Amino acid sequence: MSGRDEELIDLIAEEALIDKAKLDPSAKLEDIGLDSVDLVSVIFAIEEKYGIEIAEDAFDRSDTLGVVIGKIEALIDAKAA
Amino acid sequence: MIEPIVVTGVGCVSALGLTADECWAAARDGQTGIRVTEFDTGPNGPGARSYPAGMVRGDATAALEAALGRRIGGSLDPFAIFALKAAHEALSQAGLSSQRLGDRAACVMGNGIGGLATLEKAYERLFGLKATKVHPLTIPRVMVSAPVSSVAMEFGITGPVFTTSSACASAAHAVAQGAALIAGGLADVAVVGGSEAMATPGGMRSWEGLQAMSETACRPFSKDRDGMVIGEGAAAIVLERASRAEARGARVLARYLGAGMSSDAFHWTQPTLEGPISAMRQACEAAGILEADEILISAHGTGTPLNDKNEAAAIRGLFGARAAAHPVIATKSAHGHVIGATAAVQAILTIKALEARVAPPILGYLGPDEECGGLALVVGERRPIKATSALVNAFAFGGLNCSLAFGA
16 A cells, blocks of 8 residues: 555544554445445545545445545546646 | 432533542532633634633543543534543443443433534634535534433433533533433433533633623622633433332432422523522422521522622522521532533532532632622631532523522
């Protein structure tokens, strides 16, 4: 994982109050205990930190953490480009 | 006859400490939790201003996380964190914190204004920073029922759960309502009390605007008193049907004896004499203590010129020549005015005082005020008491009154 991936995982763990050890990139959001309320908090925190806009339907709870992080990375890169 | 109701647990978070025992020890020993504190509106407001305030002493979030064994972080507004911490302590003392309490349990807590820190943060984003979004959990964090929902979820309380809001009388109404749920057969045990965290930059400016705040100290019933001091915190009391408490061998800390309620229907900030007298009389009659030799009275005692003068007259009006037999305490002088939690904080200190047979001193007293005469004010230092029953007064802005009666 890149440094930024780590940073995102830390942020998700902090916002959703989930043990970082449970945040396996191959796990689905719903399987790591991230409910819909946690998800909106996580999206808000990421938008704040990176100055990006994440669409409401950008991802859902059946996505894996790895897929979600990939989409966020793409948004951050697009902003920087 | 209504089945007796007893107190089997208490928990408190205030400027005096993070547990009921810490709060009681400080109040008993005449220590104040009030400090001059800076409140900064930030660059989009007028800036910093300092006031005496009763801010919670210590890290309530860390204490709660240690108690629950999990992270809380910034997921709740302080007023819900305080409530959860106090409820955990009270239920632990009652021996009920490690089980789902179910549908025969209730939770009723008072609150005056909701999660003001969260609301201010959201408004700063919108009006100051011109941000388009606020935190998505702003509403559930701000709503006045957040504390009781938090407590219900944490302890599996699936019976009646709601918040009472009557400004400075909120927690007194909550205690009375919790008892009424037990008396009315809707619950066997109730977590009652109140929480408040409105000592924020905007909250303090708002109180300042009302010209009700002291610039120095809360000096209940004293000459030259000049207003109230805002505090924050929470208090929780476990009320339980006496037969249930006895059956499970719970230790009884006090008896809940009754309540009285009234509304002045008169003015936002000026009290009537009749309203407070009526509330105290009803509570005394329900408790059967109107003629008691000595009643410990935990006064509303805000330290404002008008409240204390009126409350003194109300106590004299109810008890007549016997008013001077009843020791009067005013613990807001130590923990500040905790608004929607204040009656519950005072109730716990009163229960502790009855248990210890010691009345904690009124702080900041500069000498007698004729208009507050005829009362047995406990000033200077703590005093031994003989009282086995007590009144806790809460007389709120908007003319909403509630008095509670407890027995040793």
